[in-house]
Amino acid sequence: MMILAIFRTAMMALRRDRGALALSFVLPVVFFSIFAVIFGGRANSTPKxxxxxxxxxxxxxxxxxxxxxxxxxxxxxxxxxxxxxxxxxxxxxxxxxxxxxxxxxxxxxxxxxxxxxxxxxxxxxxxxxxxxxxxxxxxxxxxxxxxxxxxxxxxxxxxxxxxxxxxxxxxxxxxxxxxxxxxxxxxxxxxxxxxxxxxxxxxxxxxxxxxxxxxxxxGQNHEDMVSFYAAAIGVMFLLFTASGAAGALLDEAESGTLDRVLSSHVTMTSLMLGKVAYNSVLAFTQLVVMFLWGWAVFKLDFWTHIPGFIVMGVCTAVAVAAFGMLLASICTTRAQLGALSTLVILIMSSIGGSMFPRFLMPEAMQKAGLLTINAWAIDGFTKIFWRDEPISHLWPQVLVLLGIAVVLFAIARRVARRWEFA
Amino acid sequence: MAPVSSSAPLCIDALVKRFGQVTAVDGISIELRAGECLGLLGPNGAGKSTLIRCIVGRVIPDAGTITVFGAPADSAAARDALGWIPQELALYPRLTCRENLQAFGRYHGLSGAALHQAVERCLAWATLTDRAGDLVKNLSGGMKRRLNMAAGLIHQPKLILMDEPTVGVDPQSRNHIFEMIEKVRDEGTSIIYTTHYMEEAERLCDRVAIIDHGRVMSLGTNAELVQNAFGQRSQVTARFAGAGERVAAWVAGRGGRSVNGSAEFTIDRPSEIATLLDEATRAGFELVDVALRKPNLESVFLHLTGRELRD
CATH class of the missing domain: 3.40.1710 (abc type-2 transporter like fold)
Structure with a gap:
């Protein structure tokens, strides 16, 4: 009897927690489909x-x-x-x-x-x-x-x-x-x-x-391949960190701190820009730590690629910070943000090349990957560390990542109007 | 800091705010005098907080105007003149007391020596100087409340809006908070103080606006409100054994009302008590106890709205 009571309570709670529901049922189906397409099971289109x-x-x-x-x-x-x-x-x-x-x-x-x-x-x-x-x-x-x-x-x-x-x-x-x-x-x-x-x-x-x-x-120097994994895994975790950090906005909205801040000289735009700046620095620092670890432990040639790393690191950090801000502004609670960010980031990471290289995917999937921050960031880091290309060759990645940052921030700012006035 | 005009600290005229079908503020007009503490007394959901949020520019009214020292409520001059102490603990829990005050000081444009002085002044006012380096999350409930108030006063506003600042505070801490409020009031700061505790309004406020369903039911000093509602009359509260529907019907027929199992009557002269009790005896009711008291704000509220403050 007691077991049934506990079961019923858990079921009622799950029914009202849309985030948990999505994670429980939607995410596995989405992932299954992505993997099925990538490995050709359903699409019958082994990449040429x-x-x-x-x-x-x-x-x-x-x-x-x-x-x-x-x-x-x-x-x-x-x-x-x-x-x-x-x-x-x-x-x-x-x-x-x-x-x-x-x-x-x-x-x-x-x-x-x-x-x-x-x-x-x-x-x-x-x-x-x-x-x-x-x-x-x-x-x-x-x-x-x-x-x-x-x-x-x-x-x-x-x-x-x-x-x-x-x-x-x-x-x-x-x-x-x-x-x-x-x-x-x-x-x-x-x-x-x-x-x-x-x-x-x-x-x-x-x-x-x-x-x-x-x-x-x-890729004559095999250690350089470490840069691929540093970028691929790094971007995925950057996205998680950025969305978590942007969640501070939700905490502040819930506690009333946001209201108090907005009743001072701080405007919503300056508040959001301040948070994006902070989250960008956080993300960039995370990348530095990852690549330094790659240098110290896996002999990654970090020091000769510093300028390119800074360019790609800054652009990637700003893009993921804006992405996190958009997710936070869409959600109304931390729980919602947790569920949505897990769903979106894992999907982006799987088709964007953070989990396995994009060149192993079917062409259509490779193109779909270009809709993700992961793909552009990984391509940029690969250009620097793997292909030894000059910084000037990074312009497509820089433009796209900064463009993504501007567009996502603009949308987040628009959505955040709900916090400005009632 | 932008200069403020010499106009009234706060002037609210025919303010209306609706949320869908609900009218939270329904044509409120209030003028706050310089150096005055005006209480907004009403139960939860009466519209007090919405009114405060309209004043600080966080809620846009559907109609009416608000000026702060002559400046529109959403202007920079009004923001400088206003200090808002929200009902929620609007603080950064992972920062220390000093860091919180510094943060809110910077948000109000303070820096350098001015910021330092403001922080020390506010810590002293809230008697938190010795806890300045403690994280907010480690403070007691009363300390958090005091810091919450201090953060609203960091830029030395001329008008302070306090939205139920004693919610969830123990009696000792509440007394501490009253003393803090009395100190800024005595320094000549104008205050709007919302509460649903009659005792707080009676102790702190020069005038009280009784608010219910988004409307000002009555406005004046405590004495004026009682005088307007009851004149020289007094209140008699009587309790009868086995009070039931028959007693309630008798009370209603006699012009009184039943409140929490007691019968409440308003009488012009104390001698009317004897007549009242005679009638009860003749009706067959057994009296348990009876009390005569002068009406207070709670009585006024009950008289004006037909319900208690803490419904």
């Missing part, structure tokens, strides 16, 4: 790997290889940048492909060198004098380069059967011939190599059919 292919050879073999790669459903092959204002752009070069990786447009590129067509496929031991395909990659994406390399070998076999036969006969001629004493020795030498190097197929430029040399263009 974007790859730039530079054909420096312009031979029959290289052309067929490019065509074959283009026909792969899981690859999105680009040979030239998208038209600018309707004007076609010239083909990528090795340099422009490398630049595209550095600015984060793609995470992998293939450069087919001049002379590749003379010996596109290699049987037997590696030959350093032969031109090999260069695979340029961003090491923050561990999946795309491996996928491209595997598909390159597959395309080599399927799109160039005649080349394979030709190269095979050349090898046969080379190794077999009439099996003179000398030929026997050379064949034995080749077979000995294969026996002694059973893993030759996985070594760069080794015994692959199409020899490939990989080169990391971005």
């Amino acid at each position: 790997v974007k790859v730039i292919v530079v054909d420096e050879d312009h031979s029959r073999a290289s052309g067929r290889l490019v065509k074959g790669l283009g026909g792969e459903g899981s690859l999105s092959v680009k040979t030239r940048p998208a038209p600018v204002k309707g004007a076609e752009q010239s083909d990528y070069t090795a340099a422009s492909a490398e630049a595209a990786i550095k600015d984060g447009s793609v995470s992998v590129a293939l450069v087919i060198p001049k002379g590749f067509g003379e010996h596109p496929i290699s049987f037997g031991p590696p030959d350093a004098s032969r031109p090999t395909i260069q695979l340029l990659k961003d090491s923050s994406d561990p999946i795309a380069p491996q996928m491209v390399e595997g598909l390159l070998q597959k395309v080599g076999m399927t799109s160039m059967p005649d080349v394979m036969a030709e190269e095979g006969s050349k090898s046969l001629e080379q190794f077999a011939g009439n099996l003179t004493k000398e030929q026997r020795e050379r064949l034995d030498e080749g077979l000995r190599y294969l026996r002694e190097h059973p893993d030759a197929g996985s070594a760069a430029g080794g015994g692959e059919l199409i020899p490939v040399t990989s080169r990391v263009v971005v």
